[in-house]
Every structure is written in C-alpha cells, then in structure tokens.
Amino acid sequence: MNVEQSEEHLSSEWNNDYERTCLVCEAPSNGYHFNAPSCSACAAFFRRTVTLNRHFECSHDNACKINYVMRVICRACRYKKCIEAGMDRRAVQPRRDSILGRRKIKYNPLLKHIDSSSPNLQNQVTTYQNEDNSFVFIDSNTEVPRIYATRSNSLSSASSTSSSLNCEALHAQTRFPQLQENAFSQTAATSPDGFHYNHQKQILSPFAFSSKPILADTILEKLVSEEIKANDRRKILYCDCFLDELLSEKTLGLPYVFENLRPLKFTHIRKEIRTMILISFEWLRSWDYFSFLPINDKKVLLRKYVLYQNILDPAYLTTKMGYPDKFVMTNGMYVSMSDESNTGWEDEPEISSETKTMIYKPLMKRIITQIIEPMRELDLKQEEYCVLKALVVWKDVVLWVSATTKTLLNKETEALFASLNNFYVKQGFDDNTIARRMGGLILLLSNVFSVGMECIEDHQKIEFFNLWELDKLLIKLLKVR
Template identity: 25%
Template sequence: MAIPTKLCLTPFILDHLRRKRRASESEASSESDMSEPQTLLDVVGDQGLAPSHMPSEGEQKTCQICYDISDGLHFGCYSCRACAAFFRRTVTLKLDYICRAEAKCEIQKSGRNMCRACRFQKCISQGMQITAVQQTRDGIGKRKEKESAATQGYIPSTRQDNNPLALWGPPTTELHQPSAFKKPNVGDLLERPGSNEGYFYARTNEIFSNTAPVAPLGNMVISPPYSSFTPPLQMQMKILPKMHDGYLHFLSIRKATNSLVDNQSVQEMFEPKETLRMSNFESSKKVCQMEAHLVTSVVNNYFHPFATVDFEDKVLLFKNFFCYLSHVDRAYQSYRVFGDSPDDDRIIMPDGGFIKLSELEKYYENAESVKADPKEAATIFRPAMSYILNTIIAHMRRIELSDYEYLAIIALFLWQEGVPGLKQETIKTIFETHDQVFRDLHIYYQQQGFDGPTITSKTAQLMLIIPKMARSVTMIRENYELAELFNIFEVDVCCKSFKNAEYR
C-alpha cells in the first residue's frame, strides 16, 4: 500500500528555484541587444547605485544612448533598461565587439540590430562608469564552480590563434567578421601552451568567419586587457601621428620647392602623375640650402616636444639632426619609389630627381660649382651611394619599412642625449621622449595585428638599421670634406654645419 507524501517547499528551496529560473532567463535574453534586463541589478547597478534623481510625473528623461524613454540613472548616465543591461553584460562578461563600418554607426531605438561596438563606445562617451559594475553577481551568464578564478587571467587572443586581434586598433586582412556573437565561458577557453600561471585565451576561429578586407583606422576593436577594461582613448599614440602629419606637410612643401628650382610651368605642376627626371648637382645644392629652413618649422611645430626645449638646446639638437634627415630621407624615398626591384640602381636626390649608380658621373656634369672632372667626384661618392643602395635600401625592403617605423627612427636621430652642451633638463626630456616613441611604436604594431613575439622581432629589426643609416651619413660627410680638401667643389652650407656629430 502506497503511502501518500506531501511535498513541502521550504523558503530555501523556493529561493534556489527562483535563482535557477533567473539564470536560465538571462542566458536566453543575452542574445538580443534590446532585451529587458534580467534582474534589478541591471537597472540599479552592481554597487547599489540608485538613481540620484527620479523623474516626476510631468518630467520625462531620454536615454542618452538610444534616445528611448529613460527610467533613471544607470552607472552614471541616464539610460533605458535595455542599454543598462547591455552595458552591464558587456563589462561583466568581457565581451569583444568589432564595428563592421567605420566606427560611426547610428545608435537609435528603432534599430533592432544596432552595432554593438559603437553602442558600447557611446555608453562610455556618455558617462557610463565601468567601475560601477561588479563582476561577480547573479543573473548574468552560467554559474560554474571556480569560474572566477579561471577567468581572472583572461587576456586578448593573438596571432598564435590564427586570427589576429589588435588590442585597440583595426582588424587586419587575417581578421574575420563576426557572424553571430557568443559570450565567452570557461568551457570555450583554452589554457595557453607553455604557461604555468593559468592564462587563458579565447579561440577566435570559433567566433569569426567570412574574411573581410582591411578596415580603415576608424574601426575599433574593443577587447579586454589583462585584468580590467581600459577605454581605447587611453591607448592612443602621442608623438608619431603628429610627426606623420608634419612629414607629409614637409613632403608637400619640398615638392613645391623642387618645382620652383626647376622653373616648372603651371601645366607641369598640375600633371596628374609626376614624371621623374635625372637629377643635377647644381639644383640639388639649391634645394638642400632651402630645405634647412623648411625643416626647422616642421620640427618645431610637429615633432613634439621639441617646441618646449630651451632655445640653445634646440639649435644644438637641430644642427646634429638635419643632415641625418637630409641624407636618410633620400634612402627612404628611394625605397618607396624604386624599392620593389632589387636590381634597380636608381637613387632619389635632394631635388626630387634620380641618379643611376652606374652613371653617377652624369650627376656632376654641367654644374658650375663642380671644379674638377665629374668622374673624380663620382669616384669619391660612389662607395657611399653603393652602401645606401645595397645595404640600407635593401634592409628597408626586407623589413617592409612603413612611414611610422621610419618616423620612429627619425625621432631617435633628433633626440640624441649625446650631443655636447645639452642641459640636464633637456636630457631628461630626451629620455622621456624615447620612452613615448617606443610606446607609440608598440601601439602601432598592435593596431597592425602583430602579437608579442612579432612585435619584439620587428622592433629589433628596426633598431638594426639605425647604425647603418648613421654610418652612411658619416661616409657622406667624410666624402664632402674630401671633395672640399681637393677643391672638387664647394661644400653646401647644410653639411658645413654638420661637423663632428655622430649618432650616440
């Protein structure tokens, strides 16, 4: 005979069932951006931040994120329930978002599939505080034992995992666009090989599919750093971007200067494609003299923090720097124009034209200031030109030198603490600038999608070219002194001021 039993639901059992139901509901609703928040924590915030001002019946606030009706202050910003829930999910689960457009997507309540990357960035810009979200509360994500201990070491994925993910930069050609975004959980994380500290990283090949072309710099990847979120604005470069603007400005001015020296017609200046011509020693000398005045303005206005340096130290640094820029830039421009072909022996000269190493004597022909046989002048300068072509340009070609890498080298040539006579305050500024240049270079490499070991290798390869460049400048300086000694031609003013300076 069966004995009837009566199920007694104690308050403890009821509370446990409610918690399980809330957890399952939150998983189902996290797939939709505009879903209602799962718990009261999504509305108020993890630290119990109640709205400081509740609108009266006659007053109606607007969500500063999607412009829907706001019901109060969430994480420091007036927003609707859906945007508050979205922000809390993103921070708590450390989700990665990527914009498919140019990080300029419109965020409105009418858009059901609005861009998550732009939506989260707008939350940050409108004042939502990441620090107001506690990481370990009920209602979001699956509850697993020891989950918090496993995810504390979460770090961004790298090129070791097939698809590179730049820390705060645009995707590269190897990056895939997300087809459907997943929230990470411990089961999807792999322990990093060779690590004894329990680091984990997400398998990006399960998240991304359908390869996409290279995106512009406006695209942003929002990815968690090692232990907490850091807004992308804090990861911006401080020196190299402005130097790049100044360098482009300098190239534009130099092109106009070359046209002036060559007496080009208006029609020639508006030609859609610039035609390279053979260079001449006389015109190169004139351009070099004018160039010294142009570079002073560019360095002072664009090469931060040069404008803040003491006047006397400015003069010392610039005198040491100018001939480095003048001669090294010829090599870089030659690499940009002719670098694709290892057999091309043409080199760009100061007047914007070119010379052929095999016909170097033509460069000194029909020049009024050349007093000796052009072949004698070519004999003196051919070893230095050959070194530039076969060593420096070849090195640039091998490492595929970019503008930002080149400008990092130029910055190191400018900021040399070994220049005699510098004040201690200037030397301190030089060391601080060195640190920032390398930080900028590291961020630049991250934006290109390179992982840690690759960044180390590329930085080392970049530093190896500096002694070669310095040697080439020294060789040319010695050649000018030799030409002046044997009265082959008179040395121009820009190299007369460059006497005993060496790269230190």
Template identity: 20%
Template structure:
C-alpha cells in the first residue's frame, strides 16, 4: 500500500546533489527576515551553488544555506530546532512515532521532526551558546546606546518555517506566512489522520471468530447463509455491527464470480466496515446518537459504491469487486442476480475507469470517504448536527485541496484534479439511485432477504 509521505535524509553527513537534478534557488525561494548572518549564509549558499554544489537539509531535504548547529540545515528546520530547545518544548506524536519528514509537509508532526533533528546530529548546546551570546549582545547595545529598543533577548536572525516550493515571495508579512504555514500543517495532519484511520479499519479483524458471537449466538453469520437475525433494526445493527457480520479479513481480489451468498456476505461485511469507519472518526463522534443514525442511514450507499469501485480499479476486474474475494460481473450472462439498471456496467464506466486513469492514491481515497459521509446537510439533523456536518465537510474538502496542491504544483492542473474528484462523488450518488430498480425487483421476486436492518438504508439511500 502506498505510503503517505516519502522519507527524508537521516544522515548527519553533508548531502550533495548534482545541479541537474536539483531545482535552482529561483525555483525554491526561501522566505526569512534577513540579518548579517542571514546574508552571510545566503552568500555562502550562492557561492556553493556557483561551484556546482547544492547543500540539502539533513532533516527535511529542503535546500540548506550552510551548517546550523553542526549540520547542513534549512532556515525552517534551524528555526524550529532553536525554538524547541530555547523553550524546552515537548511534543507528542499522534501516531507511532515514525512519521516521515519531508520539506512539503515537515510541519505535520513536530515530535518526529524534532527527533529527526537530534538523529541528524543537531547540537542543542550550540543553541544555548547562541542564546547567551544574543543576550550579552543585547545588553551591550543597551548599555552603549542608552536605549531600550532591544529589551527582548532574541537573536538577529528570525527564520520562519515555510514550504519553500509552495509559498510565493509576495505572500505578505512574516506573521501571515507563519499563520498560513500552520494552517498547511493542520490540513496535512488531517489527511494523515484519515489515511491512518482508513488503514486501521480495513485491517481490523476479529481476534477469534468465537469472540464475535458474544452478542448473538447463532449460526455462522458471515457465511452468507440464513444465520443473520433478520429482526435486528438499523440502530442496533449500527452500534453493534457484529450482529450483522463478524470482521472477516477484507480480501478484494476478485478471483471468482460471486454467487448469491457472496453478494449477501459482502453487503453485510461492508456495513460492519462502514460502522467501524464512522465510529472511529473524530468528527463523527461529535454528533449526538440520533444525528449519527440519520447520517449513517443516508451515507452507507455512496460509501459502499466508492469502496467497491476503488477495489475494482485496483485489481482491474470487469464488474463490482467485493470484499470477500469475489466480484459481480458486468456480463449479464454471469450474474447471479438480475441487474436491470446495468449498475455494474455503469459503475465501471463512471467510477472504476476514472479512478484508474487518475491514479488516485490512498490518501485521496480516504479523504473522499470522509467527504462522502458528511456530503449532505440532511434536513432530519438537529441544528447542532447540521453545523457539525458542515464543519466536518469543509475540513475534509480543504484537506483534500491542500493535499492535491502539495503533489501538483501547477495550480491549473491541481484545480482540474480536484474537480474530477468532485465529479466522482456525484457518480457514487447516482449509482445509489440506479440501484433502486434492482432492489425493488429482488423484493418482488423474493430473491434476497436483506433483513429489517437494511430496510432503513433502502428507504433513505435508494429513493429520490
């Protein structure tokens, strides 16, 4: 599975790149407040560039302007390390402490960034020595000139943590630069959080199959047979999803054509996955229980089709890829259920092919899942619920926009990609409505007993 971020150099030795493989200073304009030392560092970097060598920051991989605290470091990492040491700051990683640090998103995890600084050889004693020199210099200036302009013991150089290849030099004041930079880091942190959440949910499997039967003791409920209790209502099913399906491994391999039991088992397993996805999401937890049920009833349909389309695009099957190693074919001669609306064929055309052609990565897929859940401001929600849904949707949309823009530097191309991703959301919703005819036919012919818990989903999702 694709990693969210690429690894940054971890060695404390000088890293040199050939000029042909590294963008020149004009393409990566660092933004900082100059001083005598700052101009000297820039001059040294310019001299090094003129000699055919470009120094690289050993912490994040950005362009370095010489040695800082014992290693080659960019102004952003230099300032970050200095502030952290001066203020004796302690950071906490929200994940497993192994976040990759790269220049495009070095502000996402401060804990791992500081750890990378130490591992790369930055010397905290040099920071303390610099502070003492700065304090003495300020005191001398005050005594000599008899003025108090320099009461704050700050060093001459004031650096700002910036993404040098995504912030333009016209961006405004240093304070605005820092605020924008903090917002960028927050958006990327949201993207990373949702991505990791998606991985955890997809990998969640019951420790033992016997443990799944603690709530309901009955026949094997994940085999696709008649063991699922049909009298379970939606609310009980959503808050106790193992009533519907135990957490079997997600295996979207599409190795064989699905039969009737496979269709039922996939529907039930994906519902459990959906319940886990929602309940583990911070923004969903801010809704009251009643609002959670309203959202869940309405959003499972598009969430389900997005999952199936993503799996189908990944393995390249001609149909709807299921979570249990089977697939529902677009070829009507192979279908175990009548697809009168050509939903399988439509899904391949409107979702699977675009996902494959766009090469949508795992982060984008996870963020789209979040947007789908909060896509609609439903009328049945409370006023507080509507506000929470609006806020969550805006957060995920902004995070998706920022993530795409960090990957695609051309603003026009980035906007086009974001527009295409938005169209895919509409395609998933259209598939939900098209499924209505298939569901009604199955009811008339008594082909499938979906269960009481599924009735509310169909009422809310499969009708106009």
C-alpha cells in the first residue's frame, strides 16, 4: 500500500467513525459531547440534567419518540436515550456557582386539584430529604391547591416536566409555617374568581376561562371603589380640601365643589398631564387580571383608558357642574363655552388664543353635543358612569389584544351588564326602564369612540405641525396603533 492509498484509507476510516447525526434526536451533529456524537441542544440538556441532578418520570411506557422536529419532547426518554448513545455523566463538569446546589423535586405528576383555602394543607404535605440533600419528595396522595396550572392533553408527552418552583414554595411553607398563610393568600389573590394562571410567567394561562364566570355581584362595587379612590387623589392633587373631608367616610360623589373650580391655563394642563395618566394607570392596576396580561395587551389597555378617561371624566364633570356655560377639566379647571366670555381662552406664553380656539373648541363642542347632552337626557347616575368608563375600554380594545385577553374582556363585559342590571333592580326600576337605560349606554359608546378618534387626530396635528409643546408620554399614548 503506497502513501496516497494509506492516507485515503485513514481518511475514510475517520469519516466512518465520525457520526454526523445526533444519536439522541437525529439532528445534525456538530461533534462529540460527553463522549457521544450529539447536537448542541441535547448536549445542553444532558449537562443541565446532570449538574442540577434532575430526575424525570415518563407518563407513558418509557418509549416516547425523540426527534428534533418535535416541539415537545419527553425529558425522561430523552435522558435515557442520551445514556444509551454513550454520554458519560462523569464527563460533565460540576456547577461552580453554588456549593450546596439547588433543591430539585421528584413528585407524582398527576396532581389532584383542591381549593387553595383547604384547611390543614400543611399537615397533608410530607417532605423527605435524601443523603445529598438535593430532593424534596411530595407524597403522591397529597392534594395540592389549584394554583398549579392545569395541564393540556396536547402536552401529555411533556408530562415529565418538573414544577420545581411551585414545589419549592410548598416545601418552604412546610419548613417555615409562619410564612404559609401569607404565601398562599398572596398566590390565591393572583388568581381571582377561580381563574387559573401560570404564576411564574405572569401570563394568562390558556385554561384561564375553563372555570366559573366572573362574579357580577362584586364588579360594580370594585369600579365604584376605584372611582372613590381616584376622586380622593384629585382632591389632594388639584384643590384645597380639609382633612375632615378627606378622611371622612367615603361615598361616591364628585371630587370638587363649585368653589374649587378655577379658570383653565393650558400650561398647567400640560404640566399636570402626568398625574392624570398616573390616575388612569392606577385604575388599570386595580383590575384583578391586569398583572397577568401580556405586555402588548397592557399597552393597548393603557392607551385606550388614558384616551377615554380624558374624554369621559371632563364630560361627566361638565354634566354635573359646568353645563352649559363651562367645560370642566379633570384637574378642576374650566373654560367658558359661552360666546360672551373668553375665560380660559386667553393668550399664553406657550400657546395663543387663536391656536387654542382652533384646536380645542370644536372638540369640546362635539363632546357637549354627542356625550354630555345624552348623559343629561339619561340623567346618568355615577354608578352607570363607572360602568360606562370600563365598558368603553373593554369594547374598544378587543380588536387589538390577544385571543386569551379578548375572552377575558368579553366575560368582564357580560359581568358588567349583569352587575348593572342588579343595580337597576335594587333601584326599583321596571323592565322597560332598565332596557331604556341600558340601551342608552350602549348607544353612547359609538359617540365616545367617534370623539376619541377626533381627539387622536387633533393631537397628531399638534405634534406634526408643532403647534404647541405637549407632554411626550401623552403623545406616545395617543399615537395611532
């Protein structure tokens, strides 16, 4: 055999020895990892499993298909195949970021669901520690609260996944009984009315709406409570109020009296717009489900609520305190709407009287004719106004949010109408009156949407032509999606 033949023979032997396919998932292999030809994904999985000393259990017959094109792979069978492919646990370097290592969990994946308020929960949990202090075992007969996410049938092949965070929290409560009540009450509070959530990701679970509907008895009470809080904030921010008035028993009412009203200065409005946005944000954060929404859905809700609150709040205040001569803003300032008075429309250093009149007077007149006058015809009660504010936001954002959030908002809308109907019944209204008032509110929605679009257009013109300097955050919130 000559030199060239010898080199070709060695080269062919090398190519035959080198596996170009991962022996675990059949993906293209980029070399040997832990003494076996594998892809980087399987190598990373094997490294995590060994360094974290994880143990998985297959819910089938330990014969699940392992292939890189699958979205969900059984971890127990994948680890088993890693070992069969020749991966060596001893080739994995130990973790350097911890001396003791983390606790891992080995548990029966088929969990029973009970209500989180079940008594003696602590006594039902049995924990054991093995010699290396690396596992927490949960008795397979233990019933755990329903705060754990429901599992989909479509993900059954991934049933070997360990819920380490949830079980560690359960173990911590067993070790520290004094923390149990607070920990479970906080977790339960994050899933109001029995809805399921993925607590770690702070995102609505796909199974959030399989449980009982939102309670209509409490939703109006919550809206009224938040309106009272918003009025208290306005009293502190925008007018002089006595401590007795501020600290007295709270009832639904207006934040101002006639003596608190003062002529409008557009410069003050621009400086105080952030506090108005903050009040809107606090209202949204009080909603039980807001913290679980995807970030894009939160943005849409904040944009819409800031827009409609700054239309509806002045409209309602004007209905009760200013009509027909004054248009009252949410900060207690007003402009004159009569031809005989120029109050609030004077020249200012940052904006001329002509610019004010050109931009804002047509918008205010439209609010009066399309929103304020229908409110007066209905003799809108403040409870109805609270429902209207929520309803106009829920109905407008459903076109722009995720399917899960849309389902939630539709349930909220149903609960709003049911709660409003209960309020009407308590007021002693007959069926015809209830139908007329509900119909009036629904018809009012289209007017509010129309005025909202004009408001957005006007503020885009102000920014584009640089007519006067608006708050940058307000401009971002009022941009067309």
